[in-house]
Amino acid sequence: MSRQGPSGQASGLARRHSPGSLALALGSGGQVAVLGVGMHPWGKWGANFAEYGVVAARAALDDAGVSWSEVQFVAGGETVRNGYPGYVAGSTIAQALGWNGAQVSTSYGACASGSMAIDVARARILAGLCDVALVVGADTTPKGFLAPTKGERGDDPDWLRFRLLGATNPTYFAFYARRRMELFGATPEDFALVKVKNARHGLANPMARYRKEVTVEEVLESPIVSDPLHLLDICATSDGAAALVLTSLEFARRRGIADPVRVAGVAVVTPSFPNAVIDMPNFATDSAAAGGAAAAGGTPGRLSFRDSIARAAYEQAGVGPEDVDVAEVYDLSTALELDWYENIGLCAPGEAEKLLRDGVTTLGGRVPVNPSGGLACFGEAVPAQAIAQVCELTWQLRGSASGRQVERARVGVTANQGLFGHGSSVVLTR
Amino acid sequence: MTTRQQVAEVEGWFTLDGAEPRLLGLRCPDCGTYVFPPRAIACPNPECPATELESVELSRRGTVWSYTVNHYAPPEPYVAPDPFEPYAVAAVELADEKMIVLGQVAGPLDGLAVGAPVELVIDTLYEDDEGEHVVWKWQVAS
Numbered sequence: 001m002s003r004q005g006p007s008g009q010a011s012g013l014a015r016r017h018s019p020g021s022l023a024l025a026l027g028s029g030g031q032v033a034v035l036g037v038g039m040h041p042w043g044k045w046g047a048n049f050a051e052y053g054v055v056a057a058r059a060a061l062d063d064a065g066v067s068w069s070e071v072q073f074v075a076g077g078e079t080v081r082n083g084y085p086g087y088v089a090g091s092t093i094a095q096a097l098g099w100n101g102a103q104v105s106t107s108y109g110a111c112a113s114g115s116m117a118i119d120v121a122r123a124r125i126l127a128g129l130c131d132v133a134l135v136v137g138a139d140t141t142p143k144g145f146l147a148p149t150k151g152e153r154g155d156d157p158d159w160l161r162f163r164l165l166g167a168t169n170p171t172y173f174a175f176y177a178r179r180r181m182e183l184f185g186a187t188p189e190d191f192a193l194v195k196v197k198n199a200r201h202g203l204a205n206p207m208a209r210y211r212k213e214v215t216v217e218e219v220l221e222s223p224i225v226s227d228p229l230h231l232l233d234i235c236a237t238s239d240g241a242a243a244l245v246l247t248s249l250e251f252a253r254r255r256g257i258a259d260p261v262r263v264a265g266v267a268v269v270t271p272s273f274p275n276a277v278i279d280m281p282n283f284a285t286d287s288a289a290a291g292g293a294a295a296a297g298g299t300p301g302r303l304s305f306r307d308s309i310a311r312a313a314y315e316q317a318g319v320g321p322e323d324v325d326v327a328e329v330y331d332l333s334t335a336l337e338l339d340w341y342e343n344i345g346l347c348a349p350g351e352a353e354k355l356l357r358d359g360v361t362t363l364g365g366r367v368p369v370n371p372s373g374g375l376a377c378f379g380e381a382v383p384a385q386a387i388a389q390v391c392e393l394t395w396q397l398r399g400s401a402s403g404r405q406v407e408r409a410r411v412g413v414t415a416n417q418g419l420f421g422h423g424s425s426v427v428l429t430r
Numbered sequence: 431m432t433t434r435q436q437v438a439e440v441e442g443w444f445t446l447d448g449a450e451p452r453l454l455g456l457r458c459p460d461c462g463t464y465v466f467p468p469r470a471i472a473c474p475n476p477e478c479p480a481t482e483l484e485s486v487e488l489s490r491r492g493t494v495w496s497y498t499v500n501h502y503a504p505p506e507p508y509v510a511p512d513p514f515e516p517y518a519v520a521a522v523e524l525a526d527e528k529m530i531v532l533g534q535v536a537g538p539l540d541g542l543a544v545g546a547p548v549e550l551v552i553d554t555l556y557e558d559d560e561g562e563h564v565v566w567k568w569q570v571a572s
Binding site: 159165171179229276278286289 | 439440458461462463464465466467474475476477478495496497498499500501502504505506507508509510517519521526527528529530531532533534544545555565
């Protein structure tokens with residue numbers, strides 16, 4: 001280990017100070033290698049989630065040239081729709097691969113679960129507790145709206161928002177979309193152009209579920225789900241799996257890989273009070289009545305929760321948005337992708353539509369966003385999705401993203417958000 | 431048609447006063463932070479050590495921060511009418527409380543727009559053998 005002082009001291013620093021202090025505490029030693037990546041294609045396959053997980057895990061191990069018996073730590077992303085085996089996804093998949101005695105964890109942070117699993121694996125490697133970790137997330141999803149847990153659950157805000165409001169996930173996506181229209185003059189055509197771009201990006205991706213060009217007219221003529229969002233503005237739910245083999249840089253070097261893709265920052269941050277934007281599954285925002293400049297709906301100059309997510313990962317990595325060559329962001333809706341351009345610092349608030357229309361975020365542009373095709377082409381497989389984002393950026397940074405390669409990509413960032421206050425951002429460098 | 435028994439679909443979140451219904455929230459006596467729904471364990475302001483919050487009625491009027499009209503029936507536990515009717519949900523900014531509170535939108539949607547003034551009403555969520563299940567909603571102010 002190259003860090004100064006005992007690990008307890010470093011984590012104490014990280015707790016007391018801003019995320020920037022974490023980069024300081026870890027120095028350049030705060031990186032781990034992405035030695036292998038693998039996925040099971042996204043779709044509606046109707047199989048057990050663990051089957052997908054095993055396929056992805058084996059692909060990642062093959063890609064890394066690491067055998068399952070060498071894996072010392074398994075970090076699973078939990079799925080809440082597949083019963084007990086899903087709650088203990090790490091061990092379910094470890095057992096399916098054949099018990100090998102590895103230490104195990106399973107993480108849940110809604111859509112941030114995958115990043116949380118990555119963060120746990122990274123921490124163990126950096127702490128010197130293991131050299132080789134397998135991170136895996138897999139899901140089998142039902143058709144239609146994601147629904148809350150069954151039963152009479154009057155103390156569960158996720159249950160209550162459906163019961164009392166009919167506030168589906170697209171309800172919240174639509175609130176944000178309408179804000180863009182109101183504040184920045186965004187149009188349904190702008191939103192549709194995100195779908196058109198991502199559909200084109202995903203054409204050559206063998207892991208994508210939807211590989212078909214879509215026109216603006218097709219988006220606008222698809223049924224309205226939550227006004228102003230159409231069916232083709234909103235991502236589907238899918239089956240799928242993604243896995244990573246993360247190792248110490250020393251281990252990678254011993255395997256003859258001196259220049260691996262590196263995880264340089266992982267931010268699974270919570271909001272700061274008062275969180276002034278309405279987030280799933282809440283009935284209300286925090287109140288800003290205690291003083292300070294924050295007003296309901298957000299205040300210029302104050303970082304919103306979504307602004308803070310990639311910021312924290314950048315600070316750990318010692319890079320900024322100006323360094324980013326490629327990004328994978330969570331396009332749960334087309335309009336939300338535009339929000340992310342601003343939240344991850346690619347442009348100022350209100351400029352995302354121009355960035356899109358100018359082709360900056362299209363393959364061939366300055367900072368392609370969602371070269372994988374994004375959720376528009378994948379549909380969401382909750383615990384796998386944040387890991388899939390890292391798979392895509394790893395292929396991009398290796399220069400092996402066939403048919404969708406971003407030229408000379410050296411720095412990539414992922415961004416997403418899980419309900420109940422989970423940020424998720426990973427910075428990869430090479 | 432006889433007037434049916436009104437059943438609040440959730441206990442303690444709103445008053446059933448027909449003319450001037452109110453949302454029931456919490457307020458921190460130390461720092462002034464409001465909370466809705468009224469379920470905080472302690473003051474959510476991390477700078478404030480208070481653990482006892484007082485029950486308070488929230489403002490009846492606010493302005494629309496954003497809204498949507500949903501055209502598909504949500505999954506359970508939402509009780510959707512048959513045939514299904516599209517319904518609106520609004521995110522409403524309360525000036526004094528400096529917070530946004532969601533609610534379905536009651537009545538005609540004419541005039542529903544970002545920035546439009548709305549007021550709180552109590553309205554039917556669904557009906558069954560038990561009676562008329564009611565919940566708070568926002569209505570475009572006349």
